[in-house]
Amino acid sequence: MTGGYTGKILRANLTDETFKIDPLPKDWIREYIGGDGFAAKLLYEEVAARIDPLSERNKLIIATGPITGTLWPMSGRTVFVSKAAQTGIWGESHVGGFLGPELKYAGYDMLVVEGKAEDPVYLLIQDGHLQIHSAKDFWGMTTDKVTTAIQKKHNDPDIQIAAIGPAGENLIRFSAVIINHARAAGRTGMGAVLGSKNMKAIAIRGTGSVEVADHEGFLELAKEAHDRLRNNPQAKEMGKWGTWILTAVKQQIGELPTYNHRTGVFPGWEKLSADYIRPRYTVSDRACFGCSLGCKKLNYVSHGPYAGTLEEGPEYEGLMAFGSALGIADYPTTLKANQICNKYGMDIISAGSTIGFAIESFEGGAIDEETTGGLKLEWGNSDLAIKLLELIGKREGFGDILAEGTRRAAEILGPETEPFALHVKGLEFSGQDGRTHRSIGLGHATGARGADHLRSLVTVDQLGYQDVAAERWGADKLPEIVDPYTETHKAVAVFETENTYAIRDTMIVCWYSVSWPPVFWMRDFANILPLATGEKSLGDVENLTKIAERQVTLKRLFNTREGISRADDRLPPRFTDEPMPEGPGKGQTVNLEPMLDDYYNLRGWDLETGLPTSKTISRLSLDWAVTNK
Amino acid sequence: MSSQLLVDYTKCTGCRVCELACSAKHEARFQPSLARLKIVKYDDLGLDVPNVCGPCEEAPCVEVCPVYAMRRDAVSKMVYLDHDKCILCKSCAGACVNGVILLDTYSMRIIKCDHCGGEPECARMCPTGAITYGPTSTSKTVDRHSKILGYLREIERSAEAQESGGVE
Numbered sequence: 001m002t003g004g005y006t007g008k009i010l011r012a013n014l015t016d017e018t019f020k021i022d023p024l025p026k027d028w029i030r031e032y033i034g035g036d037g038f039a040a041k042l043l044y045e046e047v048a049a050r051i052d053p054l055s056e057r058n059k060l061i062i063a064t065g066p067i068t069g070t071l072w073p074m075s076g077r078t079v080f081v082s083k084a085a086q087t088g089i090w091g092e093s094h095v096g097g098f099l100g101p102e103l104k105y106a107g108y109d110m111l112v113v114e115g116k117a118e119d120p121v122y123l124l125i126q127d128g129h130l131q132i133h134s135a136k137d138f139w140g141m142t143t144d145k146v147t148t149a150i151q152k153k154h155n156d157p158d159i160q161i162a163a164i165g166p167a168g169e170n171l172i173r174f175s176a177v178i179i180n181h182a183r184a185a186g187r188t189g190m191g192a193v194l195g196s197k198n199m200k201a202i203a204i205r206g207t208g209s210v211e212v213a214d215h216e217g218f219l220e221l222a223k224e225a226h227d228r229l230r231n232n233p234q235a236k237e238m239g240k241w242g243t244w245i246l247t248a249v250k251q252q253i254g255e256l257p258t259y260n261h262r263t264g265v266f267p268g269w270e271k272l273s274a275d276y277i278r279p280r281y282t283v284s285d286r287a288c289f290g291c292s293l294g295c296k297k298l299n300y301v302s303h304g305p306y307a308g309t310l311e312e313g314p315e316y317e318g319l320m321a322f323g324s325a326l327g328i329a330d331y332p333t334t335l336k337a338n339q340i341c342n343k344y345g346m347d348i349i350s351a352g353s354t355i356g357f358a359i360e361s362f363e364g365g366a367i368d369e370e371t372t373g374g375l376k377l378e379w380g381n382s383d384l385a386i387k388l389l390e391l392i393g394k395r396e397g398f399g400d401i402l403a404e405g406t407r408r409a410a411e412i413l414g415p416e417t418e419p420f421a422l423h424v425k426g427l428e429f430s431g432q433d434g435r436t437h438r439s440i441g442l443g444h445a446t447g448a449r450g451a452d453h454l455r456s457l458v459t460v461d462q463l464g465y466q467d468v469a470a471e472r473w474g475a476d477k478l479p480e481i482v483d484p485y486t487e488t489h490k491a492v493a494v495f496e497t498e499n500t501y502a503i504r505d506t507m508i509v510c511w512y513s514v515s516w517p518p519v520f521w522m523r524d525f526a527n528i529l530p531l532a533t534g535e536k537s538l539g540d541v542e543n544l545t546k547i548a549e550r551q552v553t554l555k556r557l558f559n560t561r562e563g564i565s566r567a568d569d570r571l572p573p574r575f576t577d578e579p580m581p582e583g584p585g586k587g588q589t590v591n592l593e594p595m596l597d598d599y600y601n602l603r604g605w606d607l608e609t610g611l612p613t614s615k616t617i618s619r620l621s622l623d624w625a626v627t628n629k
Numbered sequence: 630m631s632s633q634l635l636v637d638y639t640k641c642t643g644c645r646v647c648e649l650a651c652s653a654k655h656e657a658r659f660q661p662s663l664a665r666l667k668i669v670k671y672d673d674l675g676l677d678v679p680n681v682c683g684p685c686e687e688a689p690c691v692e693v694c695p696v697y698a699m700r701r702d703a704v705s706k707m708v709y710l711d712h713d714k715c716i717l718c719k720s721c722a723g724a725c726v727n728g729v730i731l732l733d734t735y736s737m738r739i740i741k742c743d744h745c746g747g748e749p750e751c752a753r754m755c756p757t758g759a760i761t762y763g764p765t766s767t768s769k770t771v772d773r774h775s776k777i778l779g780y781l782r783e784i785e786r787s788a789e790a791q792e793s794g795g796v797e
């Protein structure tokens with residue numbers, strides 16, 4: 001096999017309780033590289049249009065890339081791909097930790113979970129030893145408990161475990177898969193897909209190796225890359241403060257989502273900032289596999305109602321979701337919320353956002369105490385937020401409705417709640433605001449999985465990296481391209497950023513070395529990929545760009561097959577019609593349509609329908625996808 | 630004064646770059662299971678504890694070897710394995726207090742840290758300074774329990790900061 005890959009796809013069929021090992025098709029490497037790319041190809045081919053994501057016919061894929069498990073910095077991440085339980089369209093969720101490398105060491109590039117078990121089961125993969133065990137005794141357990149229980153049962157603390165909690169079992173639409181206690185494949189409802197298959201956990205232990213094509217050459221470049229990261233001042237800051245530094249930055253440009261995205265400034269922001277949190281709560285720094293940066297923080301709360309909480313996180317997104325977005329200026333509340341999300345297995349972004357939707361609906365008179373089961377919903381109430389979160393996790397009372405996520409909850413609760421339901425294609429907004437960060441307005445609207453910040457978020461404008469912008473996109477586009485308050489050039493920035501991230505997600509490397517801080521870019525990928533794989537064509541930036549375009553358009557085709565078109569690439573009126581009420585970006589709105597036109601032109605998608613044109617499809621050698629309707 | 634691998638248990642993030650670097654150097658591939666050191670991870674507590682060869686007061690691997698294949702350098706106190714003498718009885722692997730002597734069942738040989746001949750790759754690649762190489766006297770933290778203690782101290786310290794910071 002070409003270097004970097006194990007050359008094997010492992011399939012576990014839960015209906016027949018069988019395993020099958022397929023060879024990795026060689027031609028996939030040149031056209032899709034790995035990770036997201038392989039998964040998109042497989043999902044498109046094998047999961048038919050319009051099936052129910054929670055049915056036996058859906059599949060869940062865990063994919064790695066050619067550099068997963070090597071010494072390239074931050075290459076320990078893994079992707080979960082499935083038809084999304086939450087949205088019914090393309091679903092993917094990347095996760096850190098150690099699971100992907102372990103799968104490679106066990107001998108597989110991908111794991112595909114198919115069918116449905118009659119009774120609860122978990123998978124145990126120990127190199128070539130493949131087993132399906134009963135999980136009857138584990139059903140109902142929180143993710144931390146089941147993780148420890150499986151490690152104990154098999155007498156090996158080094159088994160890497162991806163588990164669902166009660167949320168996944170109860171098919172909560174935004175349920176997550178949790179890796180070894182604290183890393184979450186959070187978005188789009190991967191937990192519910194496993195839950196629908198009666199699959200409690202995937203346990204992996206591998207003792208083999210990953211061998212690249214040119215070991216010496218690869219090693220030299222990987223070490224250099226580690227040094228570049230370690231000497232990068234922004235990366236050092238990131239290592240110290242984690243994603244928490246973002247709170248202050250976003251407050252400064254008026255993009256800190258507050259009160260369900262009503263405004264972009266939060267008076268209590270300081271209590272959610274890195275400077276405030278780290279000295280008071282952080283007890284240790286942790287990292288994912290092979291990472292020089294180490295953005296993960298373990299924190300402890302010793303006082304107040306959440307005293308005794310010891311947990312990693314949350315990321316900036318969690319600070320936003322259970323902090324500013326709900327009007328709560330209290331870090332311990334966000335840590336507690338993160339702990340509940342980890343234990344139950346839920347996405348903290350969607351959970352917080354759905355609660356924000358409920359509070360605003362209550363405040364706006366669209367729902368009342370009769371609907372909420374007697375709860376008075378209000379901003380800034382920690383107890384209430386935690387209580388609602390637990391109700392969701394258990395699907396009890398009003399929580400049963402919120403467990404459906406914002407879009408479905410609004411359908412259940414009636415059209416009066418619609419203005420407060422903030423989502424794109426069914427996925428709730430991450431912690432950005434297009435009004436004061438225009439490029440993300442376009443990214444949220446066009447993201448393959450919905451209102452997503454991880455596939456095309458331009459940080460160069462948000463954080464004002466002038467030099468980086470000039471180098472990537474040409475000095476002639478300055479200053480507009482780094483001005484977060486204008487639409488000018490933003491489609492180009494989103495297009496090129498999305499392309500680079502697409503390659504990042506095939507390799508797979510962490511967001512944080514590529515996006516923020518922007519240390520590695522296409523050129524670096526082109527340098528390392530041939531050394532890893534031995535495939536020379538992956539050393540050409542132009543070719544990588546084409547692979548990236550193929551990747552983005554293939555996900556688009558997956559979605560258009562489900563009925564998605566330009567009409568769905570929209571933002572709620574909150575962002576397009578309601579001007580930012582205060583702060584440095586006061587008065588700003590998103591003018592989406594011209595950015596969409598530019599973006600479709602760059603992608604080669606039809607301006608009217610938003611569908612990839614036949615010319616684009618054949619340019620990207622995706623004709624097979626069209627015949628495979 | 631001779632040099633040893635020194636571990637500061639309070640700094641380790643559990644990234645396992647050291648395991649990758651060790652296997653890359655000695656096996657010419659990426660295979661943490663054959664690294665000559667091991668990061669013991671407690672994900673439930675958020676703790677990561679590096680286990681390396683030495684410095685041992687007594688070296689049980691030397692004591693236990695029935696054919697005297699393990700030799701301890703009198704000055705450096707580092708233990709070396711003579712593969713020609715080794716009969717693969719695995720006694721040393723069982724005796725090592727740090728659990729870092731292994732039997733590679735593929736090539737059928739005992740593998741053990743040799744300090745990379747004085748230029749330890751793990752120390753070179755560790756991003757946090759949790760593993761360094763130098764005279765034992767410069768060791769800040771030689772006691773494995775210190776990470777746990779340090780950790781509890783951090784929890785106490787954060788408690789004080791929260792109290793004085795006016796957090797209700």
Ligand code: SF4
Nearest residue numbers: 287288291295510512
């Ligand atoms: S930067 Fe953070 S998320 Fe990324 S690999 Fe390192 S520890 Fe994991």
Ligand code: SF4
Nearest residue numbers: 651742744745749751
């Ligand atoms: S000193 Fe060398 S052989 Fe010993 S653990 Fe470190 S890298 Fe491995």
Ligand code: SF4
Nearest residue numbers: 641642644645647755
């Ligand atoms: S490289 Fe350093 S920080 Fe990372 S696991 Fe090894 S000892 Fe710990």
